[in-house]
Amino acid sequence: MEVSCYLHQCLDRLGDGxxxxxxxxxxxxxxxxxxxxxxxxTAVQWQPEDTAASDAGQQGLFGALVEASRGRVS
Known part of the structure; x- marks a missing residue:
């Protein structure tokens, strides 16, 4: 998949798990x-908001976050 990414830093080491x-x-x-x-x-190092309006895959990230938060109490 193509993504919008213009970061100049990246992950060095993975955290536990x-x-x-x-x-x-x-x-x-x-x-x-x-x-x-x-x-x-879920963590991504690109800008899904740049193309979410025209890319269902990128919009899916936001949809998954909203769905996962339904019914959760802080």
Missing amino acids: LAVTGRAADGTVEALELPGHRAWF
Whole structure:
């Protein structure tokens, strides 16, 4: 998938339990998840908001966050 990314920094080391779920063509980590965690956790190092209006995949990130937050009390 193509994404909008203009960052100049990248991840050096993974934190405990994190799993890489996306990489750039050069191998740079671009997406992370936390498997087995009871709450929704997804991290991306690109700007999904740049293309969400025209890209269903990018809008899906926002939809998943909203869905995961339904019914949660802080």
